[in-house]
Amino acid sequence: MNIGWVRSWGASPQSAHDGLGSLDDHPPLAGVTLRQVVRLSGGGHRVRVRFTNEFGTAPVTIGAARVGFAVPGGGVRDARVLTFSGAPSVTVPAGAPVPSDPVELPAAALSELSISLYLPERVETVTCHDPVLDTGWTIPGDAVAAPALPGDASILPVRALLSAVDVLPDEPGSAVVVVGDSRTDGAGSTPDTHHSWPELLAARGAGFVVNQGISGNRMLNDGVGTSVLARFDRDVLATPGLGWVVVSVGGNDIAISCAPRDDGPLADFLKMFPGGPMTTDDVIAGYRQLVARARERGVRVCATTIAPFEGSEAYTPEAELARQVVNEWIRTAGAFDAVLDFDAVWRDPRHPSRIRAEFHSGDHLHGSDAGYRALADSVDLSLFD
Incomplete structure (x- = not known):
């Protein structure tokens, strides 16, 4: 500690x-x-x-x-x-x-x-x-x-x-840094209420929890913000007192790679995102790089599965298939020290490619206050002891 x-x-x-x-x-x-x-x-x-x-x-x-x-x-x-x-x-x-x-x-x-x-x-x-x-x-x-x-x-x-x-605590402590995209950043939550799921996790008593989400961020390529692979040393590994990193990214890599760029509702928005399409193998390789870099510093690594997003403008059947492939790898490959199955928390049991109605903010993509609280409440606090 x-x-x-x-x-x-x-x-x-x-x-x-x-x-x-x-x-x-x-x-x-x-x-x-x-x-x-x-x-x-x-x-x-x-x-x-x-x-x-x-x-x-x-x-x-x-x-x-x-x-x-x-x-x-x-x-x-x-x-x-x-x-x-x-x-x-x-x-x-x-x-x-x-x-x-x-x-x-x-x-x-x-x-x-x-x-x-x-x-x-x-x-x-x-x-x-x-x-x-x-x-x-x-x-x-x-x-x-x-x-x-x-x-x-x-x-x-x-x-x-x-x-x-940074603080100098009265007793030894360590930080949990969550690196991710808009769902980590708290998009869709009520402003001035601290209802991103990392902040709600801290409010449950998880200790030092640092939110390093960027809305629109990707793991492999820049776009809205520097990519996670590029900012990982600065935003995560250089954190004073770092003990755990939670990787909660990859959904935008999948959605943007599968979205049609020449037409459709996101055509203009997608111009912000350079680079060619990424495969599920590329995304998995990105996770492996983050794990290797963290473990070089003696840091434990947790991953969250990618929650569904059918009904949003970002959804395509191809993206849903890729999401399922990546989630299966996250759950079963043994690459991480722990896995938080956020897909299981948010998905609608009757329509697993969609978020439960009460858990999204209206866009079928980002969490509501209740949705982010459900994610925070699903985490076993003893994980980070």
Whole structure:
């Protein structure tokens, strides 16, 4: 069991240009304060915040930053000044992250933190996570010290320039990192309720659970976000206190490979996804690569089966057949230390290629709050002991 820093919250960085476009019509970030809320999965007595310019094309200056406990409506209490190698501001090079210095902030598991950062200069290319399910705000000027949300604040539609919070726990602990696509990211759940299944798993008492899902993500090729194979070292293996990785990806590789590209409802959407079609053998080979890379670091690996999606625009009979082939391999090949059979949890017993009506958000693809809770409740918490 790890006796040092442990990651308690994370959001995988993306370029604003390869996300879902939520920043396209937003004013430039310049001379503003960003205030964003995160919920810790596990608690500790010291915290440090990881800011990111990893997809930036120019340096980003953080003029001031603070962290405290979130108050409903955008307020903050018990705020601490964040420093960087002892300085109150920092310039983050293009392509780089920067961690803050640690600060004393005793915080229990499931505490909501408010993180504010002031950007005195224009951010040319925003490293972000798109979309965001926790409301954040843009405030004109330097408002990092404001205990209440100023009246001229506006909604920030992405998670911007912020990628992780680590804690120093009171007792040894280790992190479970879930890497996946929109179903991991929590697409379809109610905003500001922390109803992605990794967050619900943490709320059940699973300890440090870090959600590294990206909506629209694939394992083998880039598209919406960098592929899992490409981001695995940064988003998973470099996690402080890493003990387990849960691989919950592959459905988009299958669906996008089987979807017709020349016509149909997804023709324009599919232009975002480069690369040729992937076979089930390709997807299985991708899983094997992730397992091998994790075990080189002494990390245990769990996989989830791919839940059904008939009734969605992504469905084709070819994709359903491929899903069944890959799921059978996940269940029986013995490649993983554990398997979570999410297909069995969500599928309609009367129509196994569809999600049960109460478990999807209306699109036959993403979970409802009840659907994500069913996934979290299906996990034996002793697995990660």
